[in-house]
Amino acid sequence: MGESKKRAAxxxxxxxxxxxxxxxxxxxxxxxxxxxxxxxxxxxxxxxFGKPQGKFQKPQGKFQKPQxxxxQGKFQKPxxxxxxxxxxxxxxxxxxAAAPAPAPEKVDWTxxxxxxxxxxQKRKAARTGFDKxxxxxxxxxxxxxxxxxxxxxxxxxxxxxxxxxxTYQKMVMAHDTTRIVQCMLKRAPAExxxxxxxxxxxxxxxxxxxxYAHFVxxxxxxxxxxxxxxxxxxxxxGNVFSMLSRxxxxxxxxxxxxxxxxxxxxxxxxxELYGDLYKKAKDKNVKCIKDTYKDSPHMKLAVLNSVKSNLxxxxxxxxxxxSLVHAVLCDYLNECNEEDRGEIITAFLPHIxxxxxxxxxxxxxxxxxxxxxxKDRRAILKTIREHLIKLCTHEHGHVFILTIIxxxxxxxxxxxxxxxxxxxxxxxxxxxxxxxxxxDWFVSPGDRARFHPQTIALIExxxxxxxxxxxxxxxxxxxxxxxxxxxxxxxxxxxWVRGGHIAITTLNIxxxxxxxxxxxxxxxxxxxxxxxxxxxxxxxxxxxxxEVAEIKKKLEAKTDxxxxxxGVPELVLGVEHAGLHIALKKFLKIExxxxxxxxxxxxxxxxxxxxxxxxxxxxxDAYKGENPNVQQKIKTLVTxxxxxxxxxxxxxxxxxxxxxxxx
Numbered sequence: 001m002g003e004s005k006k007r008a009a010x011x012x013x014x015x016x017x018x019x020x021x022x023x024x025x026x027x028x029x030x031x032x033x034x035x036x037x038x039x040x041x042x043x044x045x046x047x048x049f050g051k052p053q054g055k056f057q058k059p060q061g062k063f064q065k066p067q068x069x070x071x072q073g074k075f076q077k078p079x080x081x082x083x084x085x086x087x088x089x090x091x092x093x094x095x096x097a098a099a100p101a102p103a104p105e106k107v108d109w110t111x112x113x114x115x116x117x118x119x120x121q122k123r124k125a126a127r128t129g130f131d132k133x134x135x136x137x138x139x140x141x142x143x144x145x146x147x148x149x150x151x152x153x154x155x156x157x158x159x160x161x162x163x164x165x166x167t168y169q170k171m172v173m174a175h176d177t178t179r180i181v182q183c184m185l186k187r188a189p190a191e192x193x194x195x196x197x198x199x200x201x202x203x204x205x206x207x208x209x210x211x212y213a214h215f216v217x218x219x220x221x222x223x224x225x226x227x228x229x230x231x232x233x234x235x236x237x238g239n240v241f242s243m244l245s246r247x248x249x250x251x252x253x254x255x256x257x258x259x260x261x262x263x264x265x266x267x268x269x270x271x272e273l274y275g276d277l278y279k280k281a282k283d284k285n286v287k288c289i290k291d292t293y294k295d296s297p298h299m300k301l302a303v304l305n306s307v308k309s310n311l312x313x314x315x316x317x318x319x320x321x322x323s324l325v326h327a328v329l330c331d332y333l334n335e336c337n338e339e340d341r342g343e344i345i346t347a348f349l350p351h352i353x354x355x356x357x358x359x360x361x362x363x364x365x366x367x368x369x370x371x372x373x374x375k376d377r378r379a380i381l382k383t384i385r386e387h388l389i390k391l392c393t394h395e396h397g398h399v400f401i402l403t404i405i406x407x408x409x410x411x412x413x414x415x416x417x418x419x420x421x422x423x424x425x426x427x428x429x430x431x432x433x434x435x436x437x438x439x440d441w442f443v444s445p446g447d448r449a450r451f452h453p454q455t456i457a458l459i460e461x462x463x464x465x466x467x468x469x470x471x472x473x474x475x476x477x478x479x480x481x482x483x484x485x486x487x488x489x490x491x492x493x494x495x496w497v498r499g500g501h502i503a504i505t506t507l508n509i510x511x512x513x514x515x516x517x518x519x520x521x522x523x524x525x526x527x528x529x530x531x532x533x534x535x536x537x538x539x540x541x542x543x544x545x546x547e548v549a550e551i552k553k554k555l556e557a558k559t560d561x562x563x564x565x566x567g568v569p570e571l572v573l574g575v576e577h578a579g580l581h582i583a584l585k586k587f588l589k590i591e592x593x594x595x596x597x598x599x600x601x602x603x604x605x606x607x608x609x610x611x612x613x614x615x616x617x618x619x620x621d622a623y624k625g626e627n628p629n630v631q632q633k634i635k636t637l638v639t640x641x642x643x644x645x646x647x648x649x650x651x652x653x654x655x656x657x658x659x660x661x662x663x
Contacts, residue, residue, distance in 0.1 A: 133177060136161050140180045143187060155188035165199030172200065172213040185219045197228045204235035205242075208249035217252050221260055232256070233265050238279050240272040240324075241310060250319045257324045258358075266327075273328045275306040289331050307332050308340055315347040321354040326361030333367045341371055352380050353387040356397040366403045366458075370465040377408065381417040388421045393432035399455065402441050407462040411476045423484045427495055436505045442481045443512035445474055450508070482513035486521040493524040498536055500579015507586050510593075523596045528574070529584060529618075530600035532608050535571040536580065575615040588621045597622055598630040606637045610644050616652035623659055635660050 136158055143154045158180065162168055171177040181200075185193055197220055200207065204220075207213040220232050233256055236243065243249035257266055267287050271278035274292050286292055289307060293300040311332065314325055329348070333341055345368045348355065352368065355361040369380055381404070384391060391397035401418070408414050422429055422438070429435035440450045446460065463470060489496045489506060496506040510522055528534055574580055587593050597618075609615035623634050638645060642662055645653055656662075 132161050132167075136171075136177065136180055140183060144183055151187045152189050155184050155192055158184055159188070159192050159195070168196060168199040169203055172207060172216050173210055175212045178212045178216060182216055182219050185216070185223050190225075193223060194225065194228070197224050197231075201228070201231045201235050204232055205239040208236075208243055208252045209246050211248070214248045214252065218255060221256065229260050233261055233269075237268065237282065238272070240269050241279070244273075244314060244319065244322060244325065245317055247319065250322050253324055254322045257322075266324075269324060270328055270331075273307055273310045273324075274303055289328075289335050304332070304336055304340065308336070308344065311344060312347055315351065318351065320348060320351040321357065323358045323360065326355060326358045326364055329355070330360045330364040330367070333364055333371075338371075345372055345376065349376060349379055350383060352400075353384050353391065353397075356384075356391055356400040357394065359396055362396045362400050365400050366462065369400075369403060370407065370462045378413065380404075381408075381413065385417055385421060388418065389425055389428060392422060392429050392438045393435045395434055398434040398438050399459070401438055402459050403462055405441060405477065406445065406459050407466050409466055409468040409473065411473065411480060414477070415480050419480060419484070423488070426485075426488050427492070430496075430502055430505060433501070436501065439485070439505055440508050443478060443485070444508050445477075447508075478512060482509075482515070483517055485509050486513050486515075486517040489521040490517070490524050493521075493528045494534075497525060497528055497574065497580065497583075500577065500583055503580055503583035504586075507583055507590070510587075510590055519592060522590070522593050523599075525587070526593060526596035526600050529597060530602070530605050531574075532605055534574040536574050536577050538570065538572055538577070573612070573615075575609065575618060576612055578614075581614045581617070584618055585621055588618070588625060594622045594625040594627055594630045598627075598633040601633060601637055603637060603640060606641055607644065610638070610641055610653065611648055613650035613652045616648075616650070616656055620652060620656050620659065623656070638662070 139154055139158050139161070143151055143158070162171060168181060172181050181196065185196060188196065200216060200220060204217060208217050217232065221229055224232065236253065236256065240253060243253050253269075257269060261269065264284065268282045268284070270288075271282060271286055274286070274289060278286070289303060292303045307328065311325070311329060314320060314322075319325075329344070333344065336344070348364075348368060349372075352365050355365040355368075369377065372380065388401070391401055405414065405418065426439075430439060437450065440447065444450065446456050448456065466473075486509070489509065495502070497503045506525065510518060510525070513521070575584070588597070606619075609619065619634055619638065623631055625631075638656065638660055639662065645657060645662065
């Protein structure tokens, strides 16, 4: 009862405050002076909606006119009592225009820039060691000039400027002074270089992740002594994983692991990916993952989980192009279970091309491909397509391409993803030693004359993960590649016999391929051989690493200065080229080639060949083929040049004379 009375009282109180819904409006004021300032002319005094202004009064509306004299509009009419159009007060009787604003003062930009420069110099001068840096820069300008003499003395003066290890550690962190330290490591005497190195070695892990200082670490490795190199490698212990996770320092770890670390040091570096335990304490008996739990089997799961976590972290950061990572990944894929292997394969699937750049990485990439499902294999083929030519011409990458060709059952998918891109740039592939091996596997897979038995065994290990019969698959592949390969030879036969190595690959193609197009390819090669103007370079030119090419160029310049001055190597006849001679002798054993060669022989060709020992041997080998038509053609042409043949003293002329009975 008490609560009901209270509610009734509250409702009565509210009814007193509440106004009727349709309130009668009073007449609008007749004079403008009666209107409320800043309000709506059609409402009564009070707030916008005519309600009494209480404690929680709402603010004025968005489009409500401001009160007069507070925020005047831009185009207020004169006589309103406020400022006019240009912000000046105006009265109702004045229509005079406002005075124009004064023009801004013209800025002297030359003076402004000079003042800024002076201010900047003052700020730099206020820093500690400014005088030292300026003095060092002046000495550095002299030191980096090639014509400067007494560079050792300049390095000594620079060393006196820097003096202590703390200064060197600060200098390498700045973009300008780090170049000075790098130049000193290259040109300074051994004792100064040793002092600089010992000053920087303790902070190698910090330098490796710095924007400018990370360039100093490769210099320490390149120009330092064996002792300095050992200290730099040991300075990375405990920070290997953190350095692998950063873009700048991961390349340094890769360089250290590949080029400078011993086998024992490599094993100690790999241990840091096995778990946090090995970051502080190293075990010389641990060479691989299996060694970590060999004596403690209960540790296997923990170690494998730790390795998996570290590999996932590196894969997510897309920093997998590192030889140390490849080695650990290859080891892990052989030790983990099927479920973990599938997860790691999924993580590294987009980076398969990067894996195929090292020996361990290729093994890891092959394992990933073998254990992948059909969907993932197609994704791998799609991923490597843009890197296909580089992989085919790479020392390790071409093995991965051979693995794909030898394992994939879907030969139609191979044609689109592998064969077509290769045939589009077939000459670039054949120019490389490793690319020729890919072509050789196309036409003669598993040939022990062209491939090492260990390579063959490694590639054929993947046959257990394939369903189609090996011979059936290889027959289908040969059917797909024979036509485009023969077509490429017909279109440019001079390229395919420009050197001994390429000619051997051409020989394998013509031996394996059959059909009308293969016959045309044989005829085109025979036409090149019988061309009296056919000349080649003495040394076969191949696509090589730039560094190797530069070293060879310097060595050739020292041994043969006259040839280097000419700039163009001397050409020799193709039939007199040592490597081509061996290949052409094997060509004559192919069915149909002696006949094709005999058809192209002319009196002019025989006249040029007979004085040449190797060319005459080609006639001897062609005659020994026991083809009556070929023998008759050679005998007829050589008999016409009987006097020329008898005047020769080389071994081939005597053998040919005996065969033809022209004594």
